Structures are given as structure tokens and as C-alpha cells.
Amino acid sequence: MRAYVLPDARLARHAGQFVWLSIDTENPENAAFLARFPVDVWPTFLVIDPRQEKPLLKWLGSATAAQLDRLLQDTAGRGPARGGAGATLARADRANAEGRLEEAVAAYRQALAQGGLAWPRRGRAVESLVLAQAAAGRLEACAATARREAPRLTRGTSFANVAGSGLSCAISAPPEATWRSSALAALEPLVREALALPGLLADDRAGLYEGLTGARAAQGDEAGARLLAERWWSFLEGERRRAASPEARAALDSARVTAALALGDPARALPALETSERDLPRDYSPPARRAYVLRELGRLAEARTAVEQALAKAYGPRKLKIYLLAASIMERQRDRASLAATLDQAVAFAQSLPAPQRDEKVASALRAKLAAIE
Amino acid sequence: MRAAIAVALVALAAPAFAAGGVHIHEDDWERALAEAKARDQLLFVDAWAPW
Numbered sequence: 201m202r203a204y205v206l207p208d209a210r211l212a213r214h215a216g217q218f219v220w221l222s223i224d225t226e227n228p229e230n231a232a233f234l235a236r237f238p239v240d241v242w243p244t245f246l247v248i249d250p251r252q253e254k255p256l257l258k259w260l261g262s263a264t265a266a267q268l269d270r271l272l273q274d275t276a277g278r279g280p281a282r283g284g285a286g287a288t289l290a291r292a293d294r295a296n297a298e299g300r301l302e303e304a305v306a307a308y309r310q311a312l313a314q315g316g317l318a319w320p321r322r323g324r325a326v327e328s329l330v331l332a333q334a335a336a337g338r339l340e341a342c343a344a345t346a347r348r349e350a351p352r353l354t355r356g357t358s359f360a361n362v363a364g365s366g367l368s369c370a371i372s373a374p375p376e377a378t379w380r381s382s383a384l385a386a387l388e389p390l391v392r393e394a395l396a397l398p399g400l401l402a403d404d405r406a407g408l409y410e411g412l413t414g415a416r417a418a419q420g421d422e423a424g425a426r427l428l429a430e431r432w433w434s435f436l437e438g439e440r441r442r443a444a445s446p447e448a449r450a451a452l453d454s455a456r457v458t459a460a461l462a463l464g465d466p467a468r469a470l471p472a473l474e475t476s477e478r479d480l481p482r483d484y485s486p487p488a489r490r491a492y493v494l495r496e497l498g499r500l501a502e503a504r505t506a507v508e509q510a511l512a513k514a515y516g517p518r519k520l521k522i523y524l525l526a527a528s529i530m531e532r533q534r535d536r537a538s539l540a541a542t543l544d545q546a547v548a549f550a551q552s553l554p555a556p557q558r559d560e561k562v563a564s565a566l567r568a569k570l571a572a573i574e
Numbered sequence: 575m576r577a578a579i580a581v582a583l584v585a586l587a588a589p590a591f592a593a594g595g596v597h598i599h600e601d602d603w604e605r606a607l608a609e610a611k612a613r614d615q616l617l618f619v620d621a622w623a624p625w
Contacts, residue, residue: 219609
């Protein structure tokens with residue numbers, strides 16, 4: 201995002217209208233910021249009112265330059281019609297940014313009703329509504345909004361994200377949910393339509409492939425899921441060949457691992473991970489992902505070496521998850537002494553992290569593993 | 575005037591990089607906040623992690 205979206209000319213015209221801040225959530229120096237503004241999706245974009253030190257907008261996940269341009273216009277008060285629907289949208293954004301999700305959902309609905317079908321912000325508002333419903337755990341409402349709203353949205357990024365998010369909500373629902381099957385059936389064609397659109401971010405497009413593969417699997421269509429996973433993989437390989445930099449190439453490594461697993465062939469991801477590891481020698485993610493894949497392949501000695509390389513490079517909250525991966529490899533190796541030593545280190549590292557940067561679920565899991573072997 | 579001086583000092587001291595005309599402070603919430611207050615501008619934050 202930082203390399204491709206922020207330099208875009210559409211954002212440059214906002215350069216003198218905002219103060220711009222980049223926060224690495226792994227950096228312990230950012231604990232004070234994260235205590236005020238918790239982040240659990242990457243990337244997350246925030247617009248903050250400095251006088252009240254309160255967020256006006258919180259946008260989860262990547263965004264195109266055009267999307268960010270519209271968001272900045274909205275929050276800077278230069279968007280069309282700041283009264284009526286525009287004002288209600290701003291109120292919804294504030295509630296969403298402060299984690300008052302039910303209030304945000306109600307306000308987004310109100311803004312949509314006020315704005316009507318021709319409202320220029322409708323696509324963005326529907327996108328925010330669906331994401332707020334998903335964040336609130338209201339999966340049925342999320343899928344229902346996407347089913348109802350996506351067909352009448354202009355075909356573009358918001359349409360794709362609404363359809364994709366709705367499908368993810370349906371996939372995440374319990375299989376016994378009575379609404380799930382019809383939601384999957386209604387949303388799948390919309391996501392297929394979205395895949396054909398030009399101008400989507402590569403990671404959004406990868407997410408659409410993942411959703412379609414998951415939808416086929418959720419309906420018991422293993423052959424269909426495999427066919428889609430192969431298309432997903434071909435897309436990812438095409439992006440790898442096209443990538444203009446090592447960072448751009450590595451940006452889809454996570455999707456490569458997920459796609460390779462969906463194909464039942466985790467080894468497919470290894471060449472890309474090895475390339476990323478060579479190109480980005482300071483980055484902990486490629487060896488961590490390689491360790492995960494090697495563990496899945498049962499190549500435990502190699503997985504152990506890779507996870508130790510990842511641990512040596514990791515420095516922030518995500519290091520806890522790498523410790524958890526290391527522990528799982530050592531468990532499979534039945535190396536109890538190394539497991540105990542690693543869990544000791546992991547628990548000490550968790551304690552050393554500032555509270556806003558400590559994932560308590562992962563820290564608890566590490567403590568529980570340590571207690572179990574003592 | 576006081577605001578202008580504050581802005582100038584903050585701009586000199588803050589670690590930042592430019593991307594296409596956008597001047598970005600890196601990992602320095604306090605400085606960015608001070609600059610936003612001094613300039614009376616909103617803050618735009620990109621929260622990211624190595625991925």
C-alpha cells in the first residue's frame with residue numbers, strides 16, 4: 201500500500217490537507233498509539249481529529265487510491281452534500297471507528313435511506329455497513345445486506361468488496377444455519393462477476409478467489425473447489441511474474457500458502473517463499489510461512505530450521521504466533537526439552553510486550569502449553 | 575505566528591519520508607499529533623505490519 205497507493209496523484213492533492221503518519225504495529229514504540237487506537241486488521245487506515253484525539257474514520261483492509269481519495273474527501277468535509285446523508289455517514293464512520301458497531305450499523309442504514317439509490321456515496325456506505333455487520337458478528341445480516349445491495353451497485357471496487365464480504369460472512373456461518381445455503385448460492389454469481397472487473401487490487405482479487413473456493417467447498421463440491429483453487433493459483437503466479445519489486449511479489453505470499461493448501465499441495469508455495477526469503481533477508485514472514493508449509497509436509501527438521509530463522513528476525517507482537525508455530529513443530533518432533541525452553545522464552549517475551557501489543561489469546565495459549573508440560 | 579513556528583520546528587525534527595508529494599511521519603504519534611494540532615489539520619494514519 202505504502203509503495204503503490206500513497207504516491208498516487210489522487211492522494212497527492214490531499215498532501216497539504218492532512219498530517220500523514222505511518223505506524224508499524226509491531227514496533228514497541230507505537231504502544232501508546234495502539235492503546236488509544238487498537239488495530240487488529242492490516243492495513244487499517246484512520247482519520248483522527250487531533251483536537252479531541254478521537255477517530256473520525258476507521259477503514260479496515262487495503263484500499264485503492266480512488267477509494268482513499270473519496271474517504272479523504274468525506275472526512276475533510278469536501279465531499280458532496282455534508283448535510284443529510286453525508287452528515288449521517290460521518291456519524292456512522294465515527295461510531296464505527298470508536299467500536300460502537302451496533303450504533304454504526306444503524307447509522308449506515310439511516311444514511312443509505314436518506315441518500316437513496318442515486319447517492320454518490322452509496323457504494324462506499326454499503327461497503328462500510330457490510331464490514332461493520334461482519335465485525336459485529338452479525339453474519340446473517342452481513343450476507344443479507346450484500347445480497348440485497350450488491351446487484352444494484354455500480355460495478356467497481358465497492359461492488360466487489362460488498363459481494364466478497366457477504367460471501368465470507370456466509371462461509372463463516374455454521375453449516376446448520378438455515379439461511380447459509382441460499383446466501384452462498386445468491387452471492388457466488390456476484391463474486392464471479394466481480395472477478396471479471398478491471399481495476400481491483402491484487403489482494404482483493406485474491407480474496408475473491410479464496411471466497412469462491414471456500415464457497416464451493418462449503419457446499420461439498422470438492423471438484424469445483426479444486427478448479428477454482430487452480431484458477432486462484434494461476435492468478436497468483438501471474439502476479440508473481442508481473443511484480444515490479446520483491447515487496448510487491450511477497451505481498452501475495454500469504455495467499456499463495458492458502459491456495460496451495462486448498463489444492464492439497466502445500467509444496468507449491470515453497471519456491472515463492474524461498475525467493476521472498478532471499479530478496480527480503482530482514483523480513484520474518486517468508487521463513488515463518490516456509491516453516492508452516494514444511495510442517496504441513498511433515499519435513500520437520502527443515503521446518504525447525506526455518507522457524508528458528510523467523511524467530512531470530514521477528515521483533516513485535518506477531519513473534520508470539522511464531523513461537524506457537526515453533527512449539528507445534530517441536531511437539532511433533534517429540535523434543536520436550538526444546539519445547540520447554542522455547543515456551544519459557546515465549547512466555548517471557550509475551551510479558552515483555554506492552555499490553556496494547558500483546559495478543560492475550562496467543563499469550564494464554566503459550567502459557568497453557570507451558571503449564572501442560574511442567 | 576506561534577503555530578507557524580511550531581509547525582516549522584516539528585517539520586524539521588520529525589522522521590519522515592515523502593511519497594509522491596505526501597510527507598509521511600514514521601512511527602511518531604506524538605510529533606504527528608503536535609503537528610496536526612499546530613496546523614489545525616486532520617491526521618491520516620496508515621497502520622501496517624510486515625506481512
